[in-house]
Amino acid sequence: MLKAFLISALSFLLAATSASARPNVVMLLADDLGHQDIGCYGGPVKTPALDALAAGGTRFTDFYSGCAVCSPSRAVLLTGRHHIRAGVYSWINDASQKSHLLEREITLAEVLKQAGYATAHVGKWHLGLPTDQRKKPTPADHGFDHWLGTANNAAPSHHNPDNFIRNGEPVGLVEGYSCQIVVDEALTWLEKHRAKDRPFFLNVWFHEPHAPIAAPDEIVETYGALKDKAAVYSGTIDNTDRAIARLLARLKEIAPPEDTLIIYASDNGSYRADRVGGLRGSKGMNWEGGIRVPGIFSWPGVIPAGAVEKTPAGLVDILPTVCGLLGIAPLAGVHLDGSDISPLLRPAAGTAFTRHQPLFWHLQKARPIVALRDGPWSLVAEPDFELSTSNMFEESWIPAIKSGTYKNWQLFNLETDRAQDHNIAPDHPEILARLKARLIEINTSIMADGPDWHLDQ
Structure with a gap:
């Protein structure tokens, strides 16, 4: 409707x-x-x-x-x-x-x-x-x-x-x-x-x-x-x-x-x-x-x-x-x-471009599982939860995906390190904190919208 x-x-x-x-x-x-x-x-x-x-x-x-x-x-x-x-x-x-x-x-x-x-x-x-x-x-x-x-x-x-x-x-x-x-x-x-x-x-x-x-x-x-x-x-x-x-x-x-x-x-x-x-x-x-x-x-x-x-x-x-x-x-x-x-x-x-929300990726079997691009910055993290070893998506994973948290945060400056060789998170705690909070905010919004395919539709 x-x-x-x-x-x-x-x-x-x-x-x-x-x-x-x-x-x-x-x-x-x-x-x-x-x-x-x-x-x-x-x-x-x-x-x-x-x-x-x-x-x-x-x-x-x-x-x-x-x-x-x-x-x-x-x-x-x-x-x-x-x-x-x-x-x-x-x-x-x-x-x-x-x-x-x-x-x-x-x-x-x-x-x-x-x-x-x-x-x-x-x-x-x-x-x-x-x-x-x-x-x-x-x-x-x-x-x-x-x-x-x-x-x-x-x-x-x-x-x-x-x-x-x-x-x-x-x-x-x-x-x-x-x-x-x-x-x-x-x-x-x-x-x-x-x-x-x-x-x-x-x-x-x-x-x-x-x-x-x-x-x-x-x-x-x-x-x-x-x-x-x-x-x-x-x-x-x-x-x-x-x-x-x-x-x-x-x-x-x-x-x-x-x-x-x-x-x-x-x-x-x-x-x-x-x-x-x-x-x-x-x-x-x-x-x-x-x-x-x-x-x-x-x-x-x-x-x-x-x-x-x-x-x-x-x-x-x-x-x-x-x-x-x-x-x-x-x-x-x-x-x-x-x-x-x-x-x-x-x-x-002559209109200036402003991105209203950083680019964001989430794929449950990927490593890293999440990534965010904001200007020159690339932020990635690993999952703080485990799924089965199956390569094919299983809808029974959805509760874990929706409630899952992340760890091992890494930060890269793609303007100077396009190969993502150097994690600079320890050197820029303020940027890490800002982008981490933004990623979690976007992730939370997305997961709230995600359908529960594991339940009877």
Whole structure:
């Protein structure tokens, strides 16, 4: 009821503004892509399409995922809220968990749909899908008019996947590579299914380079031997860039580049330690290597070309920032953990950016379990409680997670120590005390909102 009321109120607020005056919005999300994988971030993979996107817009040096693993980060992107508030504690396994993105959450797709946008999701979903035993919402329940997705990864690999679902119906075996299949679907929707008289929101979530990996031999061999996992990994990213190039070319035919806002990022850091740009840790860890990812914003004529922004930002800022760029008022009564970073993207407007709440991460099996970024400062801590050794999230852990406390606090200055080699907490007790209190305050608020999946729903 509350969600329906809020969306109704949003419709009223937007009624006076013409949807046709707003740009198309395209969200491109990689899966497990490291901070230093693609060319414009100094990576070894040839990514001319993404490099051109960065050259034509703003590239963030310190951009962050919503979590160190898949599902929670995606929940953060769509809602602008911490994933635990949104119902997602960790990566989702539909067969064994009740967990899913709560239907009560208001997503970016729903906000834009109420603003008059046609909406589509293509690619990995991993926010919960129905099974024979469990009823869960689908992308259609979260604001998408059309969707093609997978419950988790492309299976059996990126090559010839057989687990795509389109609008609730299994598709079966699809020949080709996942990234190209996903773009094929996006192009088909753009050509045949979207309402041509409305702007569109196209949410494109690739599977690459998440394992199990596969890429065309002719691409892989440019990076090394065909059986070299590093070469195949690079090949999946290269292949994705080629798919993105096809999509970008069609977008330019549909509308002038000035009519389309494009955002590119990754859901978390790489599982390969050699692709995190010298940062500490990797996927699944709340060190910088697990949560720092590429972040590119392009909107010619609005966002300046060739800009490099060092202010920390992340996926949690996507929803409020899109609203800010499009002139859509944020929902009253909904706490957003992200901030509107549009002042950073439109510096000529002369509006100063102030983050209302530090960036914060919590993942129960990660070490460190919590992390906070406030300006140059990075604060991390270990759990003062134990969970079972299972790598898969167990909903029986929720009481311990909600009541858990932390220990072994460490403080780093990322401006002088981006590798987090030197704990300076003993040297700065006043900064440690201030940030520790702020982290505990944010953590307490989030845990109060987290659903009790371990109880009968």
